[in-house]
Amino acid sequence: MRVLLILVLVSSVAGCTRWSMNHHLNNAYRAYDRGNCETVMLELSEVDRDSRSRPYIWPQTAMLRGLCLERTKFYLDAAQTYQYIINEFPKSEYAYRAKARIETLQILKFIPGPGTAQALPARL
Numbered sequence: 001m002r003v004l005l006i007l008v009l010v011s012s013v014a015g016c017t018r019w020s021m022n023h024h025l026n027n028a029y030r031a032y033d034r035g036n037c038e039t040v041m042l043e044l045s046e047v048d049r050d051s052r053s054r055p056y057i058w059p060q061t062a063m064l065r066g067l068c069l070e071r072t073k074f075y076l077d078a079a080q081t082y083q084y085i086i087n088e089f090p091k092s093e094y095a096y097r098a099k100a101r102i103e104t105l106q107i108l109k110f111i112p113g114p115g116t117a118q119a120l121p122a123r124l
Contacts, residue, residue, distance in 0.1 A: 021050035037068040059094035075110040
């Protein structure tokens with residue numbers, strides 16, 4: 001009987017962690033839709049704490065973090081975040097999206113292109 005009780009408690013704790021992670025991730029997406037990147041970063045830090053044993057969620061949170069950095073005009077930081085996704089999760093859907101975001105930032109001249117020696121100033 002004790003073994004059954006312990007198994008139930010362990011499985012419920014794991015489920016609560018998963019629910020909490022999903023809750024914070026949903027809140028981050030809602031805040032991004034509203035344009036509130038401060039709240040997005042707070043919610044993503046909560047997701048990161050809850051997802052230490054679930055690395056499959058890391059590229060998704062990194063992508064949302066990069067999008068928020070772009071929205072707040074931290075283009076070089078966003079590009080570094082996208083490069084992290086490409087390097088660490090090369091076979092994920094988010095690596096493909098990250099490559100596209102880097103190309104877009106280069107075309108818009110927010111970050112230096114492949115042949116540029118130094119960073120170019122962003123145009124308003």
